[in-house]
Amino acid sequence: LKAREVAVADRKPCTLTFVVDVSGSMNMENRLGLVKRALKLLLDQMDRRDEVGIVTYGSQARVILPHTPLSKRADLERAIDWLMPDGSTNAEAGLREGYRLADLALRPGRVHRIILCSDGVANVGLTGADEILDVIRGEARRGIELTTVGFGMNNYNDVLMEQLADHGDGSYWYVDDIDEARRVFVDTLTGTLQTVARQAKAQIEFNPALVDRYRLIGYENRDVADNEFRNDAIDAGEVGAGHEVTALFELKLKPVVSPASVVARKTPGPLAIVRIRYEDVESGEVREDQKGLWPPMILFQLDAAVAEFAEILRHSFWARESRLDGVITEARQAIRRLGERPDRLELLSMMETAQRLWPTERRQGWRDDAPDSSRER
Template sequence: MTRPHVRALALAAVASLALGACQPAHTPRTGPEGPGSLTRGIDAAEYVRDYESAAAGDSAGSVSESAPRSASAGAPPPLAQPEGRGRPRQPEPGPLEDNTFREAGTSGFVDAGTDAASTFALDVDSGSFGVARTLLAQGLVPPAASIRVEEWVNAMPYADPAPTDADLGVRTEAVAAPGSEDTQLVRVAVGAREVTPADRPRVNLTLVVDRSGSMDVRERLGLVQSSLALLADRLREDDTVSLVSFEDQARPLLAPTPVSETERILDAVERLTPGGSTHLEAGLALGYDQAREAFDPGAVNLVVLASDGVANVGATGPGSITERIAEEGAEGIHLVTVGYGMGNYNDHLMEQLADLGDGFYAYVDTFEEAERLFGSDLVTTLTPVAAQARAQVRFDPEVVEGYRLVGYENREIADEDFADLDVDAGELGAGHRATALYEVRTAPGVAPGTVLGEAEVRWRPVGVGGAGSGDGRATSPIVTGDPGAAPSSDLALADAVADLALLVKGQRPVADPTLTLGELRNRVQVLADRDVRGAEELLEMARDAVAVVPERLVVD
C-alpha cells in the first residue's frame, strides 16, 4: 500500500516543527486553535480510502504482505494472516444483526417530599449517539436498548464558558415548559477547565487494536488505521505511542516510541491486517503491561481500545478483566474505548469497559467523525482534571412537587455517597462538558424567580495546574424562569436532542406528551437557521428519524 502521506511534505513539516513553525490543527469542536497545535501533513484519510478500494477488489489498494516500505530498523516481521484483505470474505452481517445492547431503563418522576436529592456520576460518553446516527443514516431504526439519552445530550457542543478559577464549574438555567404552567425544564451544565496543547503534560498513549476477522467487515480496520494516523499527525513530538494488536492472541507491534519518529509509528499502523478470532482480554492485558512499563508519573498515561467489542476467545464479558481495568484506572492509567462498525458489534461491552477504566466511550462511523475525535477532541482532552466527579441536585420540597432526571439511569449514585469521594464516579478531562436535564413539577402558585433548589458538583483534583487545594466543590442555585421567556440556545439544543432520543426510543417527553417527530424536526430547523452549533447535525438525524421511525412506535 502506498504510504498515506507525501514524504516530502512530511519531511518539510518535521523540519518546520524543529524551527517552531508548525501548522495549526483544525479543531472543529474545541474552539480556537491553541498554542502548540500542529499537523505533520499526514493524509490519514488515505488508509480508509485504500481499505475501501481493497474491499471492492482494487488490487492497487490491497495490502502487501511484505515488509512496509522504509520500515524502521528493528521493526518486527510482517504478520501473515489467513483472512486478510485480498482474499474472499465471509458473508457480512447486516447492521442490525448480532449486536449487543443492554437496556438501561427509563427514569420516572420522583416525589420531592420523599426524596429531594438526585445524585449521579458525571459522564461524557457519546457512543449511543454515534450508533444511532449510523443506523438512522442507513434508514434503520436504532434498537431501543441502544439509546442512552444522556449520551445524546452530551454529544452536543454547548457554549458554556470553561471555569478559570477551579477545575470544574457548574451553571444552571430553567425555563417554563411550552404549554405547561407547572413544569420547568432545568439544565445543569458542568464544565472542566481548559489546558492548551502547549501547556498540557506529555502523553504516554498505548493503542490496543482489534484486528480480528470481524474487523474486516466493510472498512472497519481501515477506519481504525486512519484514526491512528490522525494521532500520529496531531500529537506533540515528545508524546509517546505504543501499539498492541490482538486476534487469537495479543502481539506487541510497537514499543513506546516518540511521536517524532513518525515513520516507525506509520509502519506499525500499516501492519494491521485482519484475521482470526477475538481475544480482547489478552489484548487489554498486554496493553496495560506495555502502558505500565512505560508509565511516567509526570505524564498523561492512557490506553485506547479500538474494537467492535466482539470477544469470542477467552473470557468474553465485561467482568473478565474488571479488576485490572479498575486498578489501573485508580493508579493513573485510564481507558478510552472507541467502537467501530454495526453488525456483530458489542455496545454494552465497550461502554462498560470505559466506565471501569475512568475514561469515556465514543463511536466512530466515518472519517469525519474519526478526525473530530482523534484529530481534535481526544488530543485536546487528554489531560484529566477531575476524578470521581459527581453531581447532586437538591430540590426544595416546599416549592417542588416532583422531578425527573432525563437519562443517567446507569450512572446513579446513592445520595448518602455523594460526599464520599472514595465511591467510584466519573472523570472529566480538560475542556470536557457534561450536561443533565430535569423536568421539574412545581407547586401551584410558584412565582418566576423562585429558588427551586441547588446543583452541586464534587470531585478530586488530578493532573497538572489544578486550581486550589483539597477536594473540589462548586454550587449553583436553580431559579424558575419567566413564563414567556425563551430558552437559551444551549437549553433549546439540549432539550431537542433529549426529545429526539426519547421519540426514537419509542417514548414521549413528559413535558410535551403530544410531541411528534415532525414537530421536533421543525424545532431543530429553527435552531439550525440561527446557526446554533450542533443543530445542523441534529437536524440531519431528525430528518432521518422522520423518514424511518414510524409514529406508531412512539407510545404514551
C-alpha cells in the same frame, strides 16, 4: 458543566498504548479502515515529547510496536498500515497485553492512557463485561486511564465499550466516519488525553416551592445516592480538559409556577441548587462548589429536543406520546436562534432521516413500564 481548558502547549507529555481489535468482525472499511485513518489523525496532533506503543488482538494478543517516540513517525505509520484483520476476538488478552506494555512505560509527570479501538464484540477468552472489568480495575488505580473508541454498526456492542471506559477511569467515544474521528482526535484532543478532574459528581437539589416532580434522563448506571455524595471512596466520573458534561432532567412544576416565570427569575429563589465535587488532578485536593440554577431557555431547547429524539428511538416509556415532527420543529427553532453550526445541521438531518424511515403512527414495541432508575421522584 465544563472543565477548565488546557492549552495544547501546556498539556503533559503522553505515553499512549493503542490496543486495536483486528478480529474478523473488524474487516470492514468503516471499522479497521477507519481505525487506521483515525490513529494517523491522532499522530498528526502529537509532538516529540509523546510516545506511542501498539498492541493488536484477534485470537491472540501481540505487541506490534513497543513505545516509540514521535520522532520516529515513519515507524509508527508503518505499524498502523500493517494492521490486518485476523481470527476471533479475544478482548481480554488484548487488554491484558496493553496494560502490561503500559506498565513498562510508567513514568511520573506524564499522561498514561490506553486507547482501545474495537467494535466491542468479544467471543474468545473472557467475554462478559463484568469479567473483563476485573482485569482493568486494578490498573486504573495505578494511574493508567482507558479511553474506548467504538467503530462499526449492526453487531456493535456499545454496552461493553461504555462499561470498560467507566471502570477504567476514562471516556467512551463512538466514531462512525472520519469527521467524527477528527472531532475526537483533533478538535478535542487535549480533553481526550488529559484528565483534570477525577471522581467528579454533581448533585441537584430542586426547589420544593417550584418543582413538584423530576426525572433524570440517562445516567442509569451512574446514579449516586444522595447520602453518598461526599463519600470520596465511591467511584465517580473523570472529566477531561475543556470537556462539557450535560445532565438533563424532566420537571413537572407546581401548578402555580409557569416556565416563563422561572426563566424570567420571578420566583422565590432559583430553580435548583447545583453542587459539584471532584478531585483536582494536579493538587490531589478534593473540592466542592455550589451555585443556584436559573435555566437559559434557548440553550435548553436544543438539549431537550436531542433528549426527546433519543427517547423516541429507544422506545422509552416516557416518550409514548412524543412525535418526531414536534421534536424536529423544536430543534429547527433552537438552531435558528443559536446559529447553524455543522454539527447542529447534521443533527437536524439525522432527525429528518429518522422521520422518513419511521412508520406512520407506529407505537408497537414501546416499553410497558418505566425502569426503576428512571422513575419520577
